[in-house]
Amino acid sequence: MxxxxxxxxxxxxxxxxxxxxxxxxxxxxxxxxxxxxxxxxxxTESADPFKSEKDRAPIERNYVQQPPLIPHKVETYTVTKNFNKCMDCHAWTRYKETGATKVSLTHFKTRDGQELSNISPRRYFCLQCHVPQADAKPLVGNRFQAAEGIGH
Known part of the structure; x- marks a missing residue:
């Protein structure tokens, strides 16, 4: 050969x-x-238990300071150090036009409380705290009880 x-x-x-x-x-x-x-x-062939749903009413929060869940799909969103797709709708200059929730004032402060003119770098990557909501049954048991007076 x-x-x-x-x-x-x-x-x-x-x-x-x-x-x-x-x-x-x-x-x-x-x-x-x-x-x-x-x-x-x-x-995964039959149904994805983590499949997010498109544009539905937000699920209520369970405790004080809980980051809101995202009520729409984000699989194709790009968030890099130079571009954040979330800001196309949620920026203070766009939220009224798009009907989205505006970014909280807390996202414009440093950890020391100094106010910034733009989103703080530590709050820029939205998916670190905010996750898409999904109608899925829990994978493990949970006895969590919502805080008194929050959403009830």
Whole structure:
């Protein structure tokens, strides 16, 4: 067997192995916990338990200072150090036009309480605190009770 034939055979074998591993990965789309165990009853082919819903009424907050949940999809939103898609609607200059909630004044302060003319860098990446709401049953049991007088 000459060198060209060996290279060609090796390339064919590499492509075959890559396709085989991709096929097996696609064949079993199971959700796993952060610790690696499979989540029972969470088959991603049938329904995504974390699927966010588009533009619905916000879920009430359960405690003081709880960041509001996002009542719309954000999967395609870009938030980088140079661009924040959330600000297209939630900026103080745009919220009336778009009907979105304006960014809180707390987002314009440093940790020392100094007021800024733009959003504080520590509050710029919205998805650190705000998450899309989803109509999903809890993955684990929870006995959390909402604080007295909050939303009730």
């Amino acid at each position: 000459n060198t060209t034939s060996r290279l060609f055979s090796s390339a064919i074998l590499a492509v075959f192995l890559a396709l085989t591993s991709l096929t097996s990965a696609v064949a079993e789309p199971k959700l796993k916990s952060l610790r690696g165990s499979e989540i029972q009853g969470a088959d």
